[in-house]
Amino acid sequence: MERRKVGILGATGMVGQRFIQLMHNHPWFEIAWLAASDRSAGKTYGEACKWKLDTELPARIAGMTVMPNVPEGTPEGELPKIIFAALDSDIAKELEPKFAAAGCAVISNSSAFRMTTDVPLVVPEVNADHLAMIEKQSWRHESGGYIVTNPNCSAIGLVLALKPLEQKFGIESLFVSTMQAISGAGYPGVPSLDILGNVVPFIKNEEEKLQEEVGKLLGTLAGDHVEMLPAKVSAHCNRVAVEDGHTECVSIKFKQPATYEQILAAWAEFKPLSDLVHLQAWGHGLPTAPDEPVVYIDAIDRPQPRLDRMRGKGMAATVGRLRECPLLDWKFVVLSHNTIRGAAGAAVLNAEVLAMMGKLDPVKKVAR
Amino acid sequence: MERRKVGILGATGMVGQRFIQLMHNHPWFEIAWLAASDRSAGKTYGEACKWKLDTELPARIAGMTVMPNVPEGTPEGELPKIIFAALDSDIAKELEPKFAAAGCAVISNSSAFRMTTDVPLVVPEVNADHLAMIEKQSWRHESGGYIVTNPNCSAIGLVLALKPLEQKFGIESLFVSTMQAISGAGYPGVPSLDILGNVVPFIKNEEEKLQEEVGKLLGTLAGDHVEMLPAKVSAHCNRVAVEDGHTECVSIKFKQPATYEQILAAWAEFKPLSDLVHLQAWGHGLPTAPDEPVVYIDAIDRPQPRLDRMRGKGMAATVGRLRECPLLDWKFVVLSHNTIRGAAGAAVLNAEVLAMMGKLDPVKKVAR
Amino acid sequence: MERRKVGILGATGMVGQRFIQLMHNHPWFEIAWLAASDRSAGKTYGEACKWKLDTELPARIAGMTVMPNVPEGTPEGELPKIIFAALDSDIAKELEPKFAAAGCAVISNSSAFRMTTDVPLVVPEVNADHLAMIEKQSWRHESGGYIVTNPNCSAIGLVLALKPLEQKFGIESLFVSTMQAISGAGYPGVPSLDILGNVVPFIKNEEEKLQEEVGKLLGTLAGDHVEMLPAKVSAHCNRVAVEDGHTECVSIKFKQPATYEQILAAWAEFKPLSDLVHLQAWGHGLPTAPDEPVVYIDAIDRPQPRLDRMRGKGMAATVGRLRECPLLDWKFVVLSHNTIRGAAGAAVLNAEVLAMMGKLDPVKKVAR
Amino acid sequence: MERRKVGILGATGMVGQRFIQLMHNHPWFEIAWLAASDRSAGKTYGEACKWKLDTELPARIAGMTVMPNVPEGTPEGELPKIIFAALDSDIAKELEPKFAAAGCAVISNSSAFRMTTDVPLVVPEVNADHLAMIEKQSWRHESGGYIVTNPNCSAIGLVLALKPLEQKFGIESLFVSTMQAISGAGYPGVPSLDILGNVVPFIKNEEEKLQEEVGKLLGTLAGDHVEMLPAKVSAHCNRVAVEDGHTECVSIKFKQPATYEQILAAWAEFKPLSDLVHLQAWGHGLPTAPDEPVVYIDAIDRPQPRLDRMRGKGMAATVGRLRECPLLDWKFVVLSHNTIRGAAGAAVLNAEVLAMMGKLDPVKKVAR
Incomplete structure (x- = not known):
């Protein structure tokens, strides 16, 4: 299978670096385009980036030229149709729609459009069905492009732990201290x-x-929008001296009684991606999805x-x-890696699911 | 005024070291006796202790001989009648009663007797009136001795923040994540x-x-016992890479409505020690009590x-x-220094209040 | 004695904050003027500064208005004649001469002029006699102003340890790894x-x-310049995860044999400030000088x-x-506090010595 | 190829855990026996060990029973003939000879016998030829067993950097601060x-x-002993708040002139394991040896x-x-991972080289 060419917006930042680390040897995606702010554009990636990961910056990537972070900065035909975006929210608000309008599938890690009505906010194991909303986006109709987002790093680990509990017992309210x-x-x-x-x-x-993101992630797709889960959520967020990994203390109230064993069973049995019909047709697993x-x-x-x-x-x-x-x-207590599961890895997994659904295929397939 | 002689049990540990730091130049108390486990007894304090504080170990203290941590180990008449105890709980359970039986006022930082019915668990600003329970202790009747405890380091800062809110609005339930x-x-x-x-x-x-300690601290003295505050408390406790200072995230439900301004006012106006009649008679403040x-x-x-x-x-x-x-x-969010306000300083303040109340005076004053 | 009014340039930075902490209750100096970059000028200090010290920002200081960091920004007569400077080196290079030209004694912590021929680079215990060089400065002749500097934070602790060894044994070469x-x-x-x-x-x-600073600090005053100590110095500098305090590993070769006891004695006997004739006349110690x-x-x-x-x-x-x-x-191994002994405290001590020498007195005393 | 069975002495400690992590999927070695102190013996490894690595404890290993750390504790024929030892020095001094006497190749990480005359202290890239000394050991003659050691964690990274410089320029003296x-x-x-x-x-x-270890590692094999490199080495050792990885600052004096380019070339060209005749015969690389x-x-x-x-x-x-x-x-500056390159990985690499040399083959091959 030929790998699909992908681009990375905001490639020099911490999440941009994780995108490179996670996709450098990806079986489905090939990093073909890197963009960053004007300060970096025109330099090689190796010059522009302060690489802060503990694996080596791949030599091929180091030699790539950083492009300006607008669609027009790249010669016709060379802009990949799959763009991973790791931009600050205010910049994302301006730039991501330009790429969607240019026909790109924008797989965004930023918060800019997460709560926008027709933009899916997705963790595949939790609410892959919400991805259907991309068909409601005006960009999709006009250019084939769209925007899909993943949640905030502190929300991802939490909703993974919550989803099987919501399915089995219903969540009424919760307290989370990060x-x-x-x-x-x-x-x-x-x-x-x-x-x-x-x-x-x-x-x-x-x-x-x-x-707010927990409500949308655990909400129900209702045609062109998501009906938020009406659970009350109270969060306390703290920064601690840890390099990677968000730890969260949770207290939770269910709608129905749940025993200790039932809760453990709900978590152990939670393997939702194997159940998706689209995915079974593909014949094998998603490269970035964890077994459990x-x-x-x-x-x-622990x-x-x-x-x-x-x-x-x-x-x-x-x-x-x-x-x-x-x-x-x-x-x-729930823990997840904030720049892998909570950011770049989440976006890559979203893209893998979109690929399985045929949503990364060329535009012509899209009918109005 | 002559300073009262005091002793320290468990003097070589972290809380023992804070006792020394806080009382070395105390205007009311003079460190006259130090005791520790058999491993240390007989050595000078300077030899026995790995001093870990950022102020110098005072030379006079360094030269003192560490005594065995039993009343009998000290010649008749040389055992101070005021003993600060910084022992592990299981050792405290055995040793503290011996000192109380020997006529000592045992000001304990351990958890061994905190929840014992006739043992006061006290933060002076919160429930100094509970100190009256010492008169119910059998040791008090027999030898004049007694045990007074201060709470766990994570409870002290919390109850200080809670007490003025309980007084004004009544507490129904709370979460705390430390x-x-x-x-x-x-x-x-x-x-x-x-x-x-x-x-x-x-x-x-x-x-x-x-x-459980929050319930007793905010409870009501009822003759010979404390009626626990019936508020529901749910705690999540975590260790982080901080040298000193416990940070706690709190969510709270009141019995009566409380506005933002009312809560701030409740905290600002909370200066309970200035109201105690016994203390006013003394004519000046408690050395260790903070102004606010x-x-x-x-x-x-913050x-x-x-x-x-x-x-x-x-x-x-x-x-x-x-x-x-x-x-x-x-x-x-509430924060307090865990080995000063949360341990040694708490015990010293308890002792200062006891001194003001006349409870550190010689035994003969105690009538059955 | 009336306190002399002083100003602080670069008052909002880390060293600026230490200047405020150290001089807020100083017996000789009164903080009367604070200046910082244009971003801060015009605001109150409390608004402009992210206070990062563990003592409270004094309320009087918090309420002071931050001035522009040029002499002309302050009304005639209100600019203190003693200016402590905590500026980045490139800014110091431009601004400090303006204040010296305006008649101010500039007590600088920056590196801009440390190696300039007629600018004293001084640690009072090490080379207070070098302060005499201020009289060679052209500003001094024209306006009465001058510049005095203290060394880099990593040099100060080191030269304190070296000076008594240089006096007794002569230093031929040394390694230092920080x-x-x-x-x-x-x-x-x-x-x-x-x-x-x-x-x-x-x-x-x-x-x-x-x-290079070690050579000048341990050098010999020769009229209008310092003859550098010809010792070879090789430094390895590292940043570690410590909040305050520079630790330095030193290997040293002497010109003359030195025994273990002789070296300890050299350090123990090193109390040079008590020997300065000017200081004895003053009748008491320098407020910021340590006993040892x-x-x-x-x-x-350790x-x-x-x-x-x-x-x-x-x-x-x-x-x-x-x-x-x-x-x-x-x-x-030698250790010193890098923002007290190694920066703000060093400058304050320089100022105290200058005060004792009469060099902070009004300009009219200066004859050409 | 069938994997050789190996045992690990001191299997529950930090280096023991690294042995398990590094050899769990090793192509040549199979972990067949784990031993630890009496406190752990008899428990499963999963019960006995506080696993502190960030990869999962393999289930097979978790289920193995921990044996007593003496040869006699294991039924005849079940004691592997290759024993990796991660013992404290004083315990190693007693136990390692017992295993050598029992016919085991003891690949030791402890310091107990590093400086013993007929015990090789080896980093394969530096002095693999020293391994020949095992044939001088009395255990080898009697039972076929022997002891081989790797250096202290702080010496390994250093000698790797030094060896190519010693070969090209000769080392006269060096200063190292860790x-x-x-x-x-x-x-x-x-x-x-x-x-x-x-x-x-x-x-x-x-x-x-x-x-002292640097001298032996860079020394010359002279029949039955090593002639130490006579270079002067001065070390300053410090502990810092880093989880893994020793950083070392080095100043060095050569016997012959060396330019910047020559030194870089010496390091770049240093690939000694590819030159060993024994190894070429094997036809492929050592599993644990790094390319560079x-x-x-x-x-x-960096x-x-x-x-x-x-x-x-x-x-x-x-x-x-x-x-x-x-x-x-x-x-x-030189850096290496202290529990991989500096401990468990070093021992595994020593064993791999011994395997290539035929020194892990059954005893009968050994002639007196």
Whole structure:
């Protein structure tokens, strides 16, 4: 199978680097185009980027020229039709629609359009059916392009743990207190003087995002929009001195009674991607999907970011410490890798599902 | 005024060291006796102790001989009648009663007797009236001795923030998710491999202690026991890579409506020690009591342990980020220094209040 | 005695904040003027500054208006004649001469003029006599103003440890390998992604500064210039995950034989400020000078930044681990607080010595 | 090819865990036997071990029963003839000879016998020829067993960088200042209160080991012993808040002149394992040997532990910052992963070379 050419917007940032790391040897996608801000455009990627990952920057990527982050900056025919976007929200708001209008499938990690009515906010294991909304987007009708988003890094691990519980028991309300890694703030991001030996009990807009995105992710597709799950969510977001991996303490109240064993069973049985008809037709698994999206660790003091963030190659959410809550019903801890599962890996998995659904195929297939 | 001689049990540990640091130049108390386990007894304190504080070990203390941690190990008449205890819980359970039986006022930081019916569990600003329970203790009747305890390090900052809210609005239920400093686990305590770049979402028995101690601290003295506050408390306790200072995220539901301004006013007006009749008679303040036990910091990202733990010489609880809670009524963050306000300083303040109440005076005053 | 009014250039940065912390209650100096970049000018200090110290920002200072960082920005007569400067080097190069030309004693922490021939580079305990060079400066003759500098933060602790050894044994050559705290890079300074769980074996220009400044500091005043000490110095500079306190490993070769006891004695006897004739006349000590500028800690694993940086209120250099060197003569470790002894405190101490010498008195005393 | 059965002594410690991680899927070796102290013996490995690595403990290993750490504890015929030893030095001194006497090839990471005359201290890229000394060991003659050691974790990266320089230019003397990771101290190892936000400028016996081991590693095999390289080595060893990866600052003096380009070339051309005749006969590479044992990183601020420790799957030494030294000839920085290249990986590579040399074959091949 020939690999599809893809581009990366915001390629020099922390999430852009993860895109490169995750897709450099991807069986379906080939990185063919890199773009970044004017400061970087025109340089080679190796010159423009402060590579901060612990694997080597691939030599082929290092030698690629960074393009301007607009569709017009690239010669006709050379702009890939699949664009992964790792832009700051305010820039994304301006640029992503330009790429969708140019006929690109924009697989975005930014928050700019997550809550927009006809833009799917998707974690494939949780709500792959919401991807159908791309057909309602005006760009889709005009150029074949569209925008698909993945959630905030703190929401992804959480909804993976919540989805099987919502299916089985119904969620009425929940409290979540996060301890988030510094890589979530990009580079240079959090000054070391703010976080070394310290906790910062505030991340701008994070609690709002977490609270509202959970509602959309667990909501129900209703034609051209999503009916939000009406569960009450209260989030406390904190930054801690951890490189990668967001840890979240959760208390939850269900609509129906749930026993300890039933909850563990719900997590253990949660393998939704194997059930999707579109996917079975494909004949094999998604390259980036973990075997088990939710892994319960039966140890008194887990999950922990340093030990558990790389489960499922960084794509699994690990849960632990399930115990009764004196106020709601149950308490537990959930952890996920914030720049893999929580950002670049989430977008790549969205793209893989779109590929299986035929939504990355050339435009002509799209009928009005 | 002559200073009262005091002793310290468990003097070589982290809390023992704080006792020494806080009382070395105390205007009312003079450190006259130090005891530790058999491994240390007989050595000078300088030899026995790995001093881990950032102030110098005072030379006079370094030269003192460490005594065995039993009353009988000290010649008649040389055992101080005021004993600060910084022992592990299981050892405290055995040793503290011996000192109480020997006529000592045992001011304990351990958890061994906190929930015992006739043992006061006290934070002076919160429930100094509970100290009256010492008169119900059998040791008191027999030898004049008694045991008074202060709460767990994670409970102290919290109840300081809660008390004025309970008084004004009544507390129905609350969540608290903690991010606790490593010094709370003593020395050697937390292995660095467990906490550097990591979070450990578990501290043994901590959630249980926090949940039950809040009920007793905010409870009502009813003759010979305390009627627990019936509020529901759900705690999530975590260890983070912070040297000193416990940060706690709180969501709270009140019995009566409370506005933002009313809550801030409740904290600002909370200066309970100035109201105690016994204390006014004394004519001046308690050496270790902070001017403001609860300080609200009006900044979007505070309190933070590195910046705020030393407010009020480490004895103030700082609060911040008051905002509405989608699930309960209000959310906020509270921080306190875990080995000063949360341990040694708490015990010293208890002793100061006892001194003001005449409860450190010689035994003969005690009538059956 | 009336306190002299002083101003602070670059008042909102990390060193500027230390200036405020150290001089807020200074017995000789009164902070009367604060200046910073255009971004801050016109705001109150409380608005302009992200206060990052663990003591509270004094309310009086918080309410002061930040002035532009040029002499002309302040009404005639209101510009203090004593200016502490905490500017980046390239800005200092432009601005400090303007203040000297305006008749100010500029007590600078920047590197801009440290190696300029007629500018004293001074640590009072090491080379207070070099201060005489201010009389050679053209500003001094024209307006009464002058510039005095203190060394780089990594050089100060080192030269304190070296000076008594140079006096007694003569220094032929030395290695120094530093492990420097993040606060030395200012705020936001070092990104947390670069230093958490990491070491950065490079600090821009630091090795060069350290190598050359040692030569001038230990050099000999020769009329209008300093003859550099001809010792060979080789520096390796590293950034580590420490908030405050630079730790330095030193190997040293002497011109004359030195025994273990002689070296310890040289450090113990090193109390040079008590010997200065000008100072004795004053009748009492310098407020910021530590009793012992060099303290040897006789423990196998000291000095350590967290435990020892605050010795002498952050103004002492602590040394330890003196042992034979298989390559040169002796090895030891030296530590000092980089933003107190190594920056703001160093400048304040320079100013105190200048005050004792009469060099902060009004201009009219200066004859050509 | 059938995999050879191997055992691990001290299997539950940090280096023991790395042995398991590195050999779980090894093409030549099969983990067949695990032993640990009496506290662990009899339990399953999963019960006995606090697994602290960020890959999962393999299920097969978790289910194995931990044996007592003596040869007699295992039924006749079930004790593997290849034993990897990760024991504390004093225990190794007693136990390793027992296994050698029982006919085992003991591949040891401990310091107990490193400096013993007839025990090879080997890094294959540096001095594989020293392995011949096993034939001089009395155990070899009696039972076929022998002991081979690898160096201290801080010496390995250093000698890799030094060997090509010694070959080309001759080393006269060197200064090395280390910043060592906490994992080097095992688990629980360094208390977090000692290292968080701190530096400990002392590691017991480390400077002595580093200084003497370099001499033996770079020495010349002379029949039944090694003539030590007479270079002077001065080491300063420090512990820093890094999880894995030892960073070392080096100044070096050569016997012959060396240019910048010549030094870089020496490192680039250093691929010694491809030259060994024994190895070529084998027809393919050693599974654990890195393609490039010494990698120069041409960036101003590298190597850094977080970014570079995993080069060559954790088996490469990375060097950087080559620059002139004002005192000796050249300065540079070298980094290596302390528990892979510096411990378990080093031992596994030693075993692979021994396998290629036929020294892991059954005893009968050994003639007196």
